[in-house]
Every structure is written in structure tokens, then in C-alpha cells.
Amino acid sequence: MSKVIITYNKMLAPYYRRFNINVGKRLFSTCYPEIETEYYCNIKNCSEIKQNINQRKGVGSLDHVLELYHILKTTSTSANSYENVKKDFYKELMLLPNRTHPLVQQYGENPVTVTTLNEKKDxxxxxxxxxxxxxxxxxxxxxxxxxxxxxxxSYYYFGELAEYEEALIKYTVSSLLKKGFKLVSVPDILPSAIITSCGMTVNSDRTQIYSLDPILHGPDLYLSGTAEMSLAGLFKNTLHSSDKLPIKLAAVSRCYRAETSNVLDERGTYRVHQFTKVEMFIVSHPNLSDQMLEYIRKTQEELFTPLGIHMRVLDMPPHELGAPAYRKYDIEAWMPGRNNYGEISSCSNCTDYQSRRLNIKYNDGKTDNYVHTLNGTACAIPRMLISLMETHQQAKGKIEIPEILQPYMNNKKNIVKNTVMPKLKLLKIKH
Structure with a gap:
């Protein structure tokens, strides 16, 4: 019986549990990720790569990568100097974005609407x-x-709204289990190596990642922004048999985001510092990853459509992809009270961007190659509740519960005023 081999930060070991994923043998980690230097450092590809960088919000510097690469190949230096240059080279190389799907390269600044789901409520x-x-x-x-x-x-949910949150989680998890996803409970505290390998930045002016105090809690510890990071990290330094792919995982986790916004459309609980999310994560054979992205998008549509909210599905342009994504779909729900659309989910094909940085491979019987990783939001609670409550509100002050969610709400059909929890008033304490 083969098993997953966890080889990174020992502190995380107690958080992980074995589950039935078949993995062949241990892969020993190397000091540097096997990123495609033959592509990124080939002068013939400069124009293509720079265009991609410009389209992707100017992430990374190819000129700096090539400068360091030239030093490594042509300059005679001491062992220590060579190692320092090599570290800088791979640090800069890891900042470069993934390639972009050829169709998406043609989109310009605006997303393309793939389809719409349900009608707007009158x-x-x-x-x-x-x-x-x-x-x-x-x-x-x-x-x-x-x-x-x-x-x-931040926020507190009371009474039936807290029940509604649990109902959405149970409905989503139940649906994913029926589709063959394996449920994993993940840690919310991760080392920087896992987070940066997934394409996020830490300890920068624009980071969305909360860092823990190194003096109080130990060095190099951060709060996870999404279960995608923990799920990807679970597979670090593992080798998979190609006939066992794809591997489909789901996780319910608390997500922590340091981001803030003064944009009017993102007021209230639309953008918060912590929230609950159900995440999908797939490890795929490279030849199937395009198909798997469509599968995740279809799964999202099947989850959301019975909820009765109006949505549009968007194929996102290059500047909206983020560094890891090769292609990304967003689903935006109509929020009638706000009179606007709001993103409730996304799904991305990261191809081998994360697997090269985390050393996740498959064997086809002859050679070892890098898998493709994909992720998708199955349910992000705060925004889903905004759309549901605004869509299904009644004039007399109650909220209809979609029929498909009623079994997860003790068969309640409506949410009514909470009279059990009194309105709280803070007392001013004199010192």
C-alpha cells in the first residue's frame, strides 16, 4: 500500500492525516526548484516572455533573471559568491508569472462572458x-x-444566519463527496516555502498574508489565505503513478487575508480579513488539465445554479490571472441590494507552476514528469450569503431558503427575525 510522504517542515507533521491517495516513492527535495531555465533563459523567447509579464501586471524582471544567468554561466567566482548569485537567480526566476493560455492572450483588458445562469429576480x-x-x-x-x-x-453571525453558513458548508461538502472528491482537514499555519511555491508573496508591502510574530511563535510562520496552499503543500516531494490521476481533494478551512479596500462596491462583509471557504484542488496529468479546468467550472455551476441566484461566468484576461494561473474563470453573482455583480468563486489551471516549485511529479511508466495543479472555490461563505439573502428577500422582512438547502436547515423554509439573541450594547468602562 503506497502512501504520501511528507518531507517539509516537521512542525506541520502532526496536522496531517493519511488518506487513500496512492503515491509511488519518495522524491528527495533539492535546494532549487526545477523551473524551465531552457525556456526563460533562451534569448529567442525574450519578446514572448516580456509581453506576458507586461500583460500580467509586470510581475518579475526577465532582464534581472538573464543578467544573473549570464553571471552564473560566464563568471569565475568563489564557491560562496557563486552560491549567493545562484540563490538570487532562483529567487528572481520564481517571481516570473506562468505562461498564459493562447486564447486568453487575445482578450485585452476585459473578461469574456462564457455563459449566464438563472434570471435576475424581479x-x-x-x-x-x-x-x-x-x-x-x-x-x-x-x-x-x-x-x-x-x-x-470582521463579523459575528447570529442564529439562523450562523445556521445558514453551516448549511452551505454541509451542502457543498456533500455534493463534492458524491462527485468523488476526498475531504481533507488542513492546517491554517504554514511556512513561507509552501506559500511562495503556490505563487503568493510574504513580507512585502503588497502581501495579503498575515505573518506570525517570530519571537512569540517561532520563525517563518504564516496564516493560510486559502486551503489551496495546504493541499498543494501536502503533495510536496511526491511521485504519482499516471494511472492514479486525477486526484480530487476538497477542504473546509478558515481563510485569512490582510488585504483591505476602500472601494465602495467592496463595502461591508464583501471583503473581510477572515472567512470560511470550501476549496477544490486537483492534481492532474498535463494532457488533462484543460479538461479538468472545465470540469471544476462545471462543478461550480452545478453547485450554484440550484441556489436560485443570477450569475455570469467570465473567462478572465491576463492582468487578472495572478502569477500561478495559466487560465482562470470567475463566477460573479448578482447582488440586488447592491445593484451590482460580485465575485463568488474562481477556478484556475496552474499547469506545472506550483508542481515545479513543490517537486510534485508523476511517472508514465518510462519517465518522471511534473503534474498540473488546479484549484477552484466551491463555496466562499460571506459573498455567497450576500447574494442569497439579497436575492431571496421578501417585502415583509423574511428570507426564503432555497429548497435544496432546506434539508440542511432542519427543513426551515424561511429565515426570520432573531429574537433569542438580544441586540448587544457595549458599556463604556471608566478607568
């Missing part, structure tokens, strides 16, 4: 309320005066 003369107005009226949420417990961009 409220007639009734003006739909925003999520924050609904939850205030029904006494279901608190977002202000949280100084005793947490910072801004």
Missing part, C-alpha cells in the same frame, strides 16, 4: 435591501464595535 416596486440592512433588521449579524475581540473587517 422585485417589482419593492426596492431590495443590502445584506447589511437585512441582517440589521433581522438582528443576524454584527460588524461594528468589535474592539474587544477583533479588528475591523
Amino acid at each position: 422585485f417589482g416596486i419593492h426596492k431590495p435591501l443590502e445584506f447589511s440592512e437585512i441582517t440589521e433588521f433581522l438582528n443576524l449579524m454584527r460588524t461594528d464595535r468589535l474592539g474587544y475581540t477583533c479588528d475591523n473587517k
